[in-house]
Amino acid sequence: MVSMIEELTRAEIEEFLGRQVIGRVGCHLDGLTYVVPVIFAWSEGCAYAYTVEGQKIRMMRGNPGVCFEVDEYLPGGSWRSVIVQGVYEELEGEGAAKALSLLAARFAGRPAGSGRDSAPPRGEGRTPVAFRVRAGDITGRKVDRATP
Amino acid sequence: MVSMIEELTRAEIEEFLGRQVIGRVGCHLDGLTYVVPVIFAWSEGCAYAYTVEGQKIRMMRGNPGVCFEVDEYLPGGSWRSVIVQGVYEELEGEGAAKALSLLAARFAGRPAGSGRDSAPPRGEGRTPVAFRVRAGDITGRKVDRATP
Numbered sequence: 001m002v003s004m005i006e007e008l009t010r011a012e013i014e015e016f017l018g019r020q021v022i023g024r025v026g027c028h029l030d031g032l033t034y035v036v037p038v039i040f041a042w043s044e045g046c047a048y049a050y051t052v053e054g055q056k057i058r059m060m061r062g063n064p065g066v067c068f069e070v071d072e073y074l075p076g077g078s079w080r081s082v083i084v085q086g087v088y089e090e091l092e093g094e095g096a097a098k099a100l101s102l103l104a105a106r107f108a109g110r111p112a113g114s115g116r117d118s119a120p121p122r123g124e125g126r127t128p129v130a131f132r133v134r135a136g137d138i139t140g141r142k143v144d145r146a147t148p
Numbered sequence: 149m150v151s152m153i154e155e156l157t158r159a160e161i162e163e164f165l166g167r168q169v170i171g172r173v174g175c176h177l178d179g180l181t182y183v184v185p186v187i188f189a190w191s192e193g194c195a196y197a198y199t200v201e202g203q204k205i206r207m208m209r210g211n212p213g214v215c216f217e218v219d220e221y222l223p224g225g226s227w228r229s230v231i232v233q234g235v236y237e238e239l240e241g242e243g244a245a246k247a248l249s250l251l252a253a254r255f256a257g258r259p260a261g262s263g264r265d266s267a268p269p270r271g272e273g274r275t276p277v278a279f280r281v282r283a284g285d286i287t288g289r290k291v292d293r294a295t296p
Contacts, residue, residue, distance in 0.1 A: 026183035035174035
């Protein structure tokens with residue numbers, strides 16, 4: 001089977017990020033690289049997320065240059081991945097409200113349990129934090145395989 | 149709905165890594181953090197992968213201290229994630245053969261297209277590279293939600 005890796009166009013990247021909900025943030029501080037999954041909503045060149053204080057937030061505050069990665073593997077062997085080089089920006093007030101609103105809108109209409117009620121952070125008393133990753137360079141790749 | 153984040157036990161982590169096939173490697177070199185998905189097979193404290201030369205291989209050769217992340221989100225809102233702090237080790241000869249054998253065994257019995265034939269790298273002439281991430285610290289978390 002021949003399967004070429006192709007670059008995603010900017011339009012394909014936008015479409016992909018707009019329909020995905022799980023991404024991974026990669027950050028680095030003091031010699032440690034850390035990758036952690038986040039639920040996100042993509043809007044106007046930024047990935048918005050809402051989480052609780054913890055290791056990733058401490059690290060991104062210390063070094064806001066982060067990587068944001070989203071991928072999708074389908075049963076037939078097709079896949080897509082997008083890698084964003086971006087900057088961590090913590091959100092408060094109106095910014096945090098915008099993040100929550102985007103996440104709520106992103107999950108509206110999804111089945112219970114997969115969406116709105118799983119977007120808010122579950123931190124047992126830890127401080128909630130809203131943030132966005134403002135995208136700089138974005139690259140995307142795909143392999144499309146016809147199902148036999 | 150109350151949903152507690154729980155730590156995974158070592159046995160749960162082993163079970164989880166043993167049945168997952170897509171992970172993400174996070175690496176860092178010269179101020180750049182990079183996260184990229186890889187198909188892997190877990191064996192005896194190492195994630196084995198087979199890919200082609202490119203940015204992630206160049207970066208891991210330059211700084212072998214990497215993070216390896218695997219997650220799973222289920223439709224009901226349950227999820228698991230495992231984060232490994234590890235060391236990149238490039239494999240040649242018998243080591244590379246072992247990686248290929250583990251990946252082939254991992255995918256044996258899977259439906260065509262999702263497995264054996266998608267494990268080998270598709271690099272259009274780029275040099276194939278086998279490697280493993282040897283795990284140091286491993287942590288895992290889960291939320292189990294009963295479906296209503």
